[in-house]
Every structure is written in structure tokens, then in C-alpha cells.
Amino acid sequence: MAFPSASSVLWSVSLLTALFAAVVHSNILYDDDPLQPVTSDETVSVGGTVTLTCRVTENDNSSLQWSNTAQQTLYFGGKRALRDNRIQLHRSTPTELSITISDVQLSDEGEYTCSIFTMPVRTARATVTVLGVPGKPQISGFDNAVQEGGKVTLTCTSTGSKPPAKLRWYSGDKELEGRPDVVESVPDEPTYNVSSELSFTVGRHDDNSVITCAVDHPSLGTGDKRSEHPLRVLFSPEVEIQPESDLPREGEKFHLHCVGNGNPEPSAYIWEKKDGELPPLSKVDGAYLRFEMLNKSDNGVYICHADNGIGNGQGEYTLQVQDPTAMSPSSGVDHAVIGGVVAVIVFILLCLLIVLGRYLIRHKGTYLTHEAKGSDDAPDADTAIINAEGGHSGAEDKKEYFI
Structure with a gap:
């Protein structure tokens, strides 16, 4: 029996290997091929987890396999092939092989291959894009x-x-x-x-x-x-003068407060009176101008200058000293209440006067009627009343009633 030479055997093996490699690396997709694996591209951030899924419609008992970007086998069916604890089996069935890669790094980016070892071998590729997470600005x-x-x-x-x-x-x-x-x-x-x-x-x-x-x-x-x-912005102050009260009265204590809104806060204050000098009984106390006893001679326009080292500003206040008997807002309210009560009392009195007047008018009409009854034969009014009532006693009663 003749055996083929060693050279012919080597040539045949090389041919088969080349054909097998061509089939493995083929990207040809077979339309409506139930054995053709299907995958999808995935995007994941650094540190995240990505799931790679490979499916076929039917299976002829051939095994599915996932390979990484370096063509190292990760899983063959349900069996781990590469010792990398980040890569775990997610699902393995005759028609599906899914794996997960956790704690994904930028080096994991690339093309992953799913293969099914049929005749010929069918493959599909999935591109994994890894996003680099920006640091906090x-x-x-x-x-x-x-x-x-x-x-x-x-x-x-x-x-x-x-x-x-x-x-x-x-x-x-x-x-x-x-x-x-x-x-x-x-x-x-x-x-x-x-x-x-x-x-x-x-x-x-x-x-x-x-x-x-x-x-x-x-x-x-x-x-x-x-x-x-x-x-943080530095700026010159805006100045406002705030009075102690809105009703400064003669003989009372009183003060003005110079408020400077600036950054930083004002550190120097200067008080002056427009068209004159400060009153002798007034006292400058930093941001305050104090009056121990107000007098109408204190009337006028007061000016405060505030400086914070960045700039200065000024504010004005016109002081009008009132008489001690000036009505305060609260007394005004009291007088309004009293006025209302008086108006109600006057209204009630008017009503009583109207009722009393109607009563008197009604009884006066009765007297005139009785007087008319006896007026035909009586020489005077008293005789007419006596005649109308029919007797002396009745006349006396009516006369007393009228009086």
C-alpha cells in the first residue's frame, strides 16, 4: 500500500489551515442564516460594566465563543478560558452567550469577536467604546x-x-x-x-x-x-442716615445713625451741618450724632461722610423738631377711635329726639281736636274743652295733661 509523501501531507495541512483562517476572519454576513451570530456595539465609561451578548436563531450543537481584542478566548460556551476576574459569565444557552466586563479601563476598548464553530465557522464583531470620565474642574x-x-x-x-x-x-x-x-x-x-x-x-x-x-x-x-x-469685590460706601424716630420732639433725646453700605465697612465718619456748625448740645459718636435735648434751633440739614479706604460717600437728613404737644401716630389713632364713639352717641341722641318730637306732635293734635269740639258755643278755649268732654272734672284732667 502506498502512503502519501511527507511533503504532500504538509502541503495539504497548510492549505486547510489557510482556508480555516480565512473563514474565521471573514466578515461576510449571511442574510437569513439562522446560524449567523448577531452582536451589538457598546459604549461604557471608565470604571463601569459592559455586557456583551451574542445570539443565534438556531444551533446545531455548535458552541459559541467570545474573544477579546487580542483574539484571546474569554469564554467557550459556559467555560471560562481567560483568568480575569473582571470577566464573568452572564448567560449561556444553546442560542446565546453573554458575558460582562466590570471595572472597564481604557485599555479594554476595541473590537470583540463572537464565533460559532460550524462548518464553515461564522463570526460577528462588537466594538466597545470606552469613555474617559473627566475630572472635577x-x-x-x-x-x-x-x-x-x-x-x-x-x-x-x-x-x-x-x-x-x-x-x-x-x-x-x-x-x-x-x-x-x-x-x-x-x-x-x-x-x-x-x-x-x-x-x-x-x-x-x-x-x-x-x-x-x-x-x-x-x-x-x-x-x-x-x-x-x-x-469678593471692594467698593466705596453708599450712605444713608437713619433717625431714631420719625417724630423728633423738642426737649427729648434723639440721635442720627450714619449707615455706610460698602466693602469693607466704613471705618471713619465725619458729621457736619449744612450752612452752619453742629449744635453745642450735640455729640459725635462715630457713626452716631446724638442730641441730649432737642431744640428748634437744631433744625436743618445734617450731612454724614463715610470712608472705608476704597472711597467715601455721603448722606443727608433734614431735621424738623416738633412741639412737645405734637400728636404722635398712636394718639392720632386714639383720637380717631374717640371720634367714632362720639359720632355713634350723637346719632343715638338724634334718633331719640326724633322719636320724642313725633310723640309730642301726636298729643298736641289730640288737644286741638278736643278744643274744636266745643268751640262752636264756648266763648274761649278752656270753655270749649270743658264742653267737649262734658263736664268740669274732665276739663280739669285735660288742662293738667296739657300743662
């Missing part, structure tokens, strides 16, 4: 207070994003316009560092306001990472 460039009208420049930086993150500036809920982001790639890493600059002129209304830098990136979903930086 850091704001720099503004450490000390700045004077009103000065210019402030802030820089916000975020590192480690992939793809590059987008930086946004806010003052409260209002978005501010910063310079275009500067993107720098990290050496030996597929990530980027992003920075943005914001410049603006500050006013007193910016004091204690908060500037926010927020990072916008698909790895953060609907949220974002942000840092806040409060502003």
Missing part, C-alpha cells in the same frame, strides 16, 4: 478681592476626558461667554485635558456672587461636574 486665577471696576480672569481646567469634555461658565443661573476651550492630548494616554478662560469687569453687584465652571460630557449622562468660586 478646578478654577484658578482669582484668590484675592478686586476693586470695583477691575478686571478678573478665571481659568477652569478638567483632566482625563475622552472624548474631550466641554466646559461651561455660569454666574448663578446665567451662562457666561468664555473663550473657546483649549484641548491638549495626554502623552501615552488616549485622554485629553481641557481648559477654558473667562474674563470680565466686576461691579459692586458682583460682590458675594458665585462663578461656576461645569463639565459637560457624555460619560456624565444628564448630570455634570462643577466647581464654584465666590467673588
Whole structure:
């Protein structure tokens, strides 16, 4: 019996190996092929978990297999092939092989292959995209207070994003316009560092306001990472003079308070009276001007100057001293109540007078009627009443009643 030569055997093995490799690496998809595996691309953030699923419609008892980007077998059916505790079996059935990769790193990005060892071998590929999560933004460039009208420049930086993150500036809920982001790639890493600059002129209304830098990136979903930086603005004071009461009365104690709204608070105060000198009985006590006993000669316009080292401001107050008998607001209220009570009493008295008048008018009519009854034969009014009543006694009664 003749045996094939060694060279022919080696040639046949090489041919079969080449054909097998061509089939394994083939990307041809067979339409309506129930044995063709189906996968899907996945996106995951660094540190997250991704699930890779491979399915076929039917199976001829052939096993499904997952391989990594280096073509190392991860799982063959339900059996682990690579010792990596991050990779776990999720589901294994004749028509499905699903695995999970936890704590995903940037190095896990790439193309994963699902194969089914039929004749020929069928494959499908799934691309895993790993997002680099940006670090919390850091704001720099503004450490000390700045004077009103000065210019402030802030820089916000975020590192480690992939793809590059987008930086946004806010003052409260209002978005501010910063310079275009500067993107720098990290050496030996597929990530980027992003920075943005914001410049603006500050006013007193910016004091204690908060500037926010927020990072916008698909790895953060609907949220974002942000840092806040409060502003401190120095500005000259706005001055207002507040009186002790709204009704300064002669002979009483009284004071004026000079309130300076500035940053920092005013440290020096100067009091003066317009068109004259301060009254001899007045006393300057820093932000207060005190009067031990008010007099009408104290009337006039008083001015307070407040200085905080950044600038100064002034306020005015016109003092009008009232008589000691001047009605206070509370006494005005009391008088209004008393006036109301008096009006009610007067109304009741008027009603009583009307009732009494009607009563008297009615009885006077009765007397006139009786007088008319005897007036035909009587020489005078008294005789007429006696005649109308029919007797002397009745006349006496009527006369007493009338009187």
C-alpha cells in the first residue's frame, strides 16, 4: 500500500489551515442564516460594566465563543478560558452567550469577536467604546478681592476626558461667554485635558456672587461636574442716615445713625451741618450724632461722610423738631377711635329726639281736636274743652295733661 509523501501531507495541512483562517476572519454576513451570530456595539465609561451578548436563531450543537481584542478566548460556551476576574459569565444557552466586563479601563476598548464553530465557522464583531470620565474642574486665577471696576480672569481646567469634555461658565443661573476651550492630548494616554478662560469687569453687584465652571460630557449622562468660586469685590460706601424716630420732639433725646453700605465697612465718619456748625448740645459718636435735648434751633440739614479706604460717600437728613404737644401716630389713632364713639352717641341722641318730637306732635293734635269740639258755643278755649268732654272734672284732667 502506498502512503502519501511527507511533503504532500504538509502541503495539504497548510492549505486547510489557510482556508480555516480565512473563514474565521471573514466578515461576510449571511442574510437569513439562522446560524449567523448577531452582536451589538457598546459604549461604557471608565470604571463601569459592559455586557456583551451574542445570539443565534438556531444551533446545531455548535458552541459559541467570545474573544477579546487580542483574539484571546474569554469564554467557550459556559467555560471560562481567560483568568480575569473582571470577566464573568452572564448567560449561556444553546442560542446565546453573554458575558460582562466590570471595572472597564481604557485599555479594554476595541473590537470583540463572537464565533460559532460550524462548518464553515461564522463570526460577528462588537466594538466597545470606552469613555474617559473627566475630572472635577478646578478654577484658578482669582484668590484675592478686586476693586470695583477691575478686571478678573478665571481659568477652569478638567483632566482625563475622552472624548474631550466641554466646559461651561455660569454666574448663578446665567451662562457666561468664555473663550473657546483649549484641548491638549495626554502623552501615552488616549485622554485629553481641557481648559477654558473667562474674563470680565466686576461691579459692586458682583460682590458675594458665585462663578461656576461645569463639565459637560457624555460619560456624565444628564448630570455634570462643577466647581464654584465666590467673588469678593471692594467698593466705596453708599450712605444713608437713619433717625431714631420719625417724630423728633423738642426737649427729648434723639440721635442720627450714619449707615455706610460698602466693602469693607466704613471705618471713619465725619458729621457736619449744612450752612452752619453742629449744635453745642450735640455729640459725635462715630457713626452716631446724638442730641441730649432737642431744640428748634437744631433744625436743618445734617450731612454724614463715610470712608472705608476704597472711597467715601455721603448722606443727608433734614431735621424738623416738633412741639412737645405734637400728636404722635398712636394718639392720632386714639383720637380717631374717640371720634367714632362720639359720632355713634350723637346719632343715638338724634334718633331719640326724633322719636320724642313725633310723640309730642301726636298729643298736641289730640288737644286741638278736643278744643274744636266745643268751640262752636264756648266763648274761649278752656270753655270749649270743658264742653267737649262734658263736664268740669274732665276739663280739669285735660288742662293738667296739657300743662
